[in-house]
Amino acid sequence: MIFGRSERGKPPVEPVTLKILVAGGFGVGKTTLVGAVSEIRPLRTEELLTEAGRPVDDTSGVEGKRTTTVAMDFGRITLREDLVLYLFGTPGQERFWFMWDELSEGALGAVVLADTRRLEDCFAAVDYFERRSIPFLVGVNCFEGADRYPAEAIRQALDLDDGVPLLLCDARDRESVKEILIGVVQHAMAYQADRRQTVTT
Amino acid sequence: MSAEGQGRSHWFDDEAGPVVRPYAMTRGRTTSAAQHRLDLIAVVVAESQADDPEADSTLSPEHVDIVDLCRDAPQSVAELSAELDLPIGVVRVLIGDLVDGEFVHVNRPVPPAELVDESILRDVINGLRAL
Numbered sequence: 001m002i003f004g005r006s007e008r009g010k011p012p013v014e015p016v017t018l019k020i021l022v023a024g025g026f027g028v029g030k031t032t033l034v035g036a037v038s039e040i041r042p043l044r045t046e047e048l049l050t051e052a053g054r055p056v057d058d059t060s061g062v063e064g065k066r067t068t069t070v071a072m073d074f075g076r077i078t079l080r081e082d083l084v085l086y087l088f089g090t091p092g093q094e095r096f097w098f099m100w101d102e103l104s105e106g107a108l109g110a111v112v113l114a115d116t117r118r119l120e121d122c123f124a125a126v127d128y129f130e131r132r133s134i135p136f137l138v139g140v141n142c143f144e145g146a147d148r149y150p151a152e153a154i155r156q157a158l159d160l161d162d163g164v165p166l167l168l169c170d171a172r173d174r175e176s177v178k179e180i181l182i183g184v185v186q187h188a189m190a191y192q193a194d195r196r197q198t199v200t201t
Numbered sequence: 202m203s204a205e206g207q208g209r210s211h212w213f214d215d216e217a218g219p220v221v222r223p224y225a226m227t228r229g230r231t232t233s234a235a236q237h238r239l240d241l242i243a244v245v246v247a248e249s250q251a252d253d254p255e256a257d258s259t260l261s262p263e264h265v266d267i268v269d270l271c272r273d274a275p276q277s278v279a280e281l282s283a284e285l286d287l288p289i290g291v292v293r294v295l296i297g298d299l300v301d302g303e304f305v306h307v308n309r310p311v312p313p314a315e316l317v318d319e320s321i322l323r324d325v326i327n328g329l330r331a332l
Contacts, residue, residue: 043283079328
């Protein structure tokens with residue numbers, strides 16, 4: 001076989017790409033979770049906040065203005081040569097909600113990562129996905145030294161709908177994170193089946 | 202021009218930002234008509250029959266970098282942004298130029314309103330289990 005020419009002539013595999021979002025408060029372990037299953041070290045992609053992101057150009061006070069950067073960490077899992085799953089950690093700060101809209105467009109589903117010591121940090125994310133009808137599950141990251149609570153108590157504290165799965169997990173553990181992701185996809189599947197039924201009946 | 206008249210605050214080193222402002226690479230353009238809101242997981246594929254991008258004087262080194270990366274393997278918009286250390290908005294504009302020049306084409310992911318095929322979801326679950 002002659003390398004080079006024949007290799008070049010071979011059309012590249014153009015994979016189908018899917019994404020799952022990982023949301024939750026600051027320091028809850030989003031990037032750790034991504035890193036536990038990603039085949040690449042989590043990469044960082046950034047967007048600068050410039051006038052482009054605003055409806056009206058306002059240059060007053062621009063002399064003192066610094067550019068703000070929104071960063072998102074993401075990882076990749078090649079499931080098959082032609083099927084690639086991306087995991088995106090959402091930017092934690094609430095002032096970057098507009099980036100969430102872009103990220104969640106076309107997302108398969110989402111994981112809301114929760115820490116029982118700061119449960120309130122994930123309220124905003126739960127609310128966000130509920131409102132936009134994006135299938136999500138809650139993963140309770142069991143930190144060492146944090147008190148353990150029964151799943152039912154956490155569910156009540158978060159006021160979760162019955163349909164939303166809640167799993168206890170360890171964001172550092174690959175097997176645990178795999179279970180979480182499988183849970184999201186299964187939930188998305190059930191969710192879509194429901195939706196189809198509503199459409200046809 | 203006197204240094205005293207320049208105002209009180211000066212930006213030094215990193216404070217002043219990158220030497221080349223990222224959006225200078227796009228000649229100030231922040232959107233590309235065709236590639237507006239190109240998804241982060243849209244896949245950019247190099248056209249195998251395309252001309253050598255380096256021979257095209259209208260393209261910047263960053264354009265050439267994108268084509269080179271995509272020639273190795275198709276790349277998502279997010280990966281190109283991370284790899285080239287450029288903001289997503291800049292990468293989108295550059296990709297738009299390359300699509301116009303027929304150096305690359307873009308495969309968009311499943312449109313938002315459309316539901317993902319159930320067999321693909323099954324494949325994802327099986328793929329995750331097999332990891």
